[in-house]
Amino acid sequence: MLRSSLVNRALLRYIAKRIASAAVVLVLISFFAFMVIQLPPGDFLDSYVEELSRSGMAVDSSTLVALRHAYGLDRPMIVQYWEWVSRFARGDMGVSFIYAKKVNLIIAERLPWTLMLTFGSMLVTYGIAIPIGIYTARRQYSTADFLTSFIAFIGMATPGFLLALVLMWFFYLSFGVSVGGLQSPRFIGQPFSWAKAGDLLMHLPVPLVVIGIAGIANLTRTMRATLLDELGKQYVITARAKGLPESVLIRRYPVRVALNPIISSGGWLLAELFSGDTVAGIVLGLPTIGPVMYRALLAEDMFLAASCVMVMSILTVIGFLISDLILAYIDPRIRLD
């Protein structure tokens, strides 16, 4: 009793400490993110004018002065920062100039797609990588091991954008799936229908594979390596000597330990869930948050960019807190202090 309350108190103190330090980190991040976004010369308007000039349009100086004033870009950076951060703290992420919309609305529009894709690809990744990792560790240097290792290395080495293009083209040629995005244009904005659902299903494999492939390859290798380490340890030999069935032994002990590195890297996961895979998002034209953030950074659309960076930072901090707690839970060897 006494022992468990001590643990709880230690745990609570630990969590409180982590949250306090996270708050400081986040304030610093918010400040630096906002500043760094504006470090390149010029501001959002320059990139706006750039886009117009590329298409041959001219913006006269009076309009430019008016716009700069209207967007508040002529005010000191610290004033702009304060305006944004004080609103952010109240849950209002300000406005995006490129999208001419509240940042909250942009994120709300794209978050469901992002979550769906990231969850989907995570399921694909874990569902494929963990069993293969276990299998190859147990049958080290077998033909299957060499073959999967070979494929895994190719998977790791293939740039996502290249694979995306190849797969997109393949699906277009073979199944007539329209290139880019998650739906054919004629279904976008239309009410639900079975045809629309079918169209979505046809578009899903490419992004899921592209987003998942590097993760699958990585995870298979990590799983295989850590499991191999564990399999040679004495407790495994002891358990085997005592006659524990092999499948129970593997599942109950070494696999649990081998999962540690995967869980400890899970801190990134929440942030990834939010942004999705940015490169794949851009190349495949996915309606996820990654491409929006990328565009915002390029165009120095500072409220949108800074808000995305902030949300990702918050999620990363929370993600690591959660992964630390899970680690502590599944592996008693890890102590909170």
Added chain:
Amino acid sequence: MDDRLSRRAFLRYATAASLVTLSITQMDGDDAHNPARTEQKPVPRKYKEAPMLAARVASGKLPPVEERLPAFPFVRHVAKIGKYGGTLYDQAESPGGRFHFDGTLIVAAQETDNGGRLIRPHLCDSVSATPDFRSFEFHIRQGLKWSDGVDLTADDVLWWWWNEARNTTIFPEGPRTFKVGDNFADFTCLDRLTFRIGFREPFRPCLNLSASEYMAFGSYFGQPAHWMKQFHKDFNPDADNIARKNGFAAWYQYYMMVREYMHPVVNKPHVAPWVRVASTTTHDIYERNPYFFEVDQEGNQLPYIDRLFVQVVEDHRLQEARRATGSVSEGVCDMSQISIFEKNESRGHYAMRHWHLADGSECMFAFNLNHKDSVKRKIYNDLRFREALSYAIDRRRINQTLYFGQAKEWQATISPNVSYFDSEWTSHCAQYDPAKANNLLDQVGLRRVVDEPYRLGPDGNRFVSVVIFNKQNFPVELLEFVRQDWAQVGIEVIMKEADFRYREWLCRAGNQDCTCWNGDMVEEIAAYLPWVTKWNPQEVLFYAIDWWLWYYSRGKSGVKPPQDWIDQFDRMAAWYSAKSEEEYQRLGHAVWDFFSRQLVCIGTVGFAPQPVVIADGLQNVPEDVHMGYGTMWAKSYFVQTYYWDLPEKHA
């Protein structure tokens, strides 16, 4: 749709009309030869409309088509009478970003066609100028309505002028477009539908402005006052709250957002064939404007196609891939990818056509005549140097290699369709003649040294020029060809790609050696827009920014230009205030003769081919089009007349 009325003829009629009296006239596309008809009574006519609108009329949501159209709709002659329905598919980099069909959203007082020489009334049914071109009267079509059914009147123009353009909270400097010298134009409302723009000095380009984006209603010109007032603090005390609800800090911030037609604002009353009804981060949807004021020759209200769907595709490569797989209804194709496009024609359900770009030069080079370094300044200012570099360019090689021999191997200048065009300008120093180039360079004082590939400057030092450029539409290989050609005659240049902003900053400060850009705005209508073409020293190529500053500030800043340049600036100002057709022609010729002979912009090849993909079944698409900003891209080939042969297949 062809040039039935030349600019000159129109001006003659318009001036004549204004001399007698202001007549409320009606001009249709087919009556273009007689623009100054006397006042007419509206003749009730039976018009036809799209089924989607007929359904709304039947359910009482919309008045009948006769009540929606003006008394005299603009009659657009179409090659084939179309069928109603279907969707046009297009793509943009961001919501509200530029897309292939976007020009079609521009509706100005007058319009031009694809040739860019004609100016005829459009939204206004009569436009007249006083003989001295100080005063211009515009009469809005009677009964013309915004897309929400509210009448468009001269009050909308006056409201825009005083409450937006001249509002110093919104525009601290005031509008540059309607300002001659230090004086703003004078806007007056003559009656409910007639407004007058007056200038202290003659300002003939006002007619060109009236057919350009500068007078686009519902954007840069007259606004739907009844709708805009809700966002304006002077008319709605709650305007700040509305802005805040939309994420902006103050009313004028949000006002700037809703004022412009390209900004992704939904349901703003407009006058274009289509109006934006939905805008998300992934797509924009435009639907037909039930009040659009054009009909075809059989009285069918335009446009034929119901919707315009613009998908947001951030990545350029993906945009290209989507075009090559038939995801857009019409789109341009990169020359270097043409074989892929052609191979995929039947699979992608499209056909290719060969249109042209309207750029006088795909890429033209401008050396900095105001260079801070005295040696370079002296060389760049030597006309023989620029002539030599022009002779040194092998335009045939560029054309054959990069444009399949389809571009014009011409000097950079205005379009041959311009009335005061001189064919000598296109051939001036445009022949490939390395011997002549070498000879000229020797005369300039750039010495060849034995065993050295490059010439030395007059000071004995290496003479190297950096050409700073941004990635443009022209193939980047073109630059390498020019670099090699110049190296052949011993001129060392380094082609350096730079960030857009860096290039602009560097050039604005006059710190570049040389820069390059495409030579657009070369049509009759565009070349006369005051001080905006790329040949102007302060625009884009920034080849003489200090001279311009001196002239613009009347000697208060900048550097005094040589007398021939002062004369040129004076000549341009005189041209813009030309009082007669003769003066317009004579000064126009003189202005462009000076630019062409001075070779401030050294051209490569121009009017390059532009392959496009046209989706199967899309009708009334012109065979050949000159595409460019001078005629506002898709605006000048009338996308509202397009239709699908099977609309239901393209819903």
